[in-house]
Amino acid sequence: MPHQCVRCNTFYEDGADQILKGCPCGARLFFFVKAAKLEEARKKADALKLIAKREKYQTKLCNLREKYVFHFGNSSKIGADYILSKMA
Helix, strand or coil: CCEEECCCCCEECCCCHHHHHCCCCCCCCEEECCHHHHHHHHHHHHHHHHHHHHHHHHHHHHHHHHHHHHHHHHHCCCCHHHHHHHHC
């Protein structure tokens, strides 16, 4: 029966060394996944990874927008609303 790492969502087959020694990501806890539900669990794990990646890039984009607004908003007469509308 497969196991899934709690931290990084990596799947391991039954009897894998990572289950006993710990996952390479540092976690030592695993979910037990029934073989019948394995494919569904993998799809959900992939979806969660995509959501996390999208949120990470959205946060970076917001930080860049704030940086540009601060830089251009203080040194020129262009308003922050104008800059944000051009970046969107």
